[in-house]
Amino acid sequence: MPELPEVETVRRGLLPAMEGVVIEKADVNRPDLRWPFPENMADRLTGKKVTALRRRSKYILADLDSTETLIIHLGMSGRMLISGDPVGQFHHDHPAPEKHDHVVLHMANGTRVTFNDARRFGAMDMSGTADLDHHWLIRDIGPEPLGNAFNEDHLIAKFDGKNMPIKTALLDQKLVAGLGNIYVCEVLHRAGIDPRRKAGRIAKPRVAGLVPLIRDVLTEAIAAGGSSLQDHRQTNGELGYFQHAFKAYGREGQPCTTSGCGGTIDRIVQSGRSTFFCRQCQR
Ligand SMILES: [Zn+2]
DSSP: OOOOOHHHHHHHHHHHTTTTTTTTEEEEOOOOSSSBOOOOOHHHHHTTTTEEEEEEEEEEEEEEETTTEEEETTTTOEEEEEEEBBBBOOOOOOOOOSTTTEEEEEESSSSEEEEEEEEEEOOOEEEGGGGGGSSSSTTTTTOTSSSSSSSSSHHHHHHHOSSSSSHHHOOTTTSSSSSSHHHHHHHEEEEEEOOTTTTGOOOHHHHHHHHHHHHHHHHHHHHHHHHHHTTOOOOSSSSSSOHHHHHHTTTSSSBSSSSSTTEEEEEETTTTTEEEEEEETTT
């Protein structure tokens, strides 16, 4: 499942195809994905210019000059494919339509932007741009981890009195937006904090220290995603599914890379999700 850095990479890959460009035609090939599409979605998109392409948590937001915003969520397996006339660095000869091409945006610059989703856990909805913060998918999301509202005081206050494991707390989207299983494992490994520790029992300086680490881990992953676009490593036109060199996630049984540690990465299950960590250096 794509996490915040992957979604941000998809957004950046889509920018040259979509931002400032009119949607000439929208093909909506089925009534729903995870949820029904909004009424008359094709009509509400057709002829509208994308004035800005933004991101909030794991949602890509296309503001339209009709004062509405198209909300896009990739779900588990959603992919954005760019085809047609080449723009930017990213292009793919995607012979539309394919079986799982659920929505195709024909852009005035000659590109086609295709939302393809085999498992259909993705979503698209529309909202008045001014009301976006009250939209049911958006309204309960916590602060952006790379924004100013996410800071030491916020995290300390949210952890205070919490009896749940720190890993579970960090996965709570109301606490911080867009952090998922992979990057929480990476952050806790870098912080040297045992993912099973109760959030409310961790000393405040250690909690405060998580804020820059979360920012670093996400910023590095976004940079890696950006360079994967630049390198043309993803020549098949799929945005967002690049491989990182993770230090903890997916490395069960392999040596811990923390300098001087000598431990081994272990895997346990917490709240039904795999946790990868090192018993030696994460305390
Ligand atoms: Zn270690």
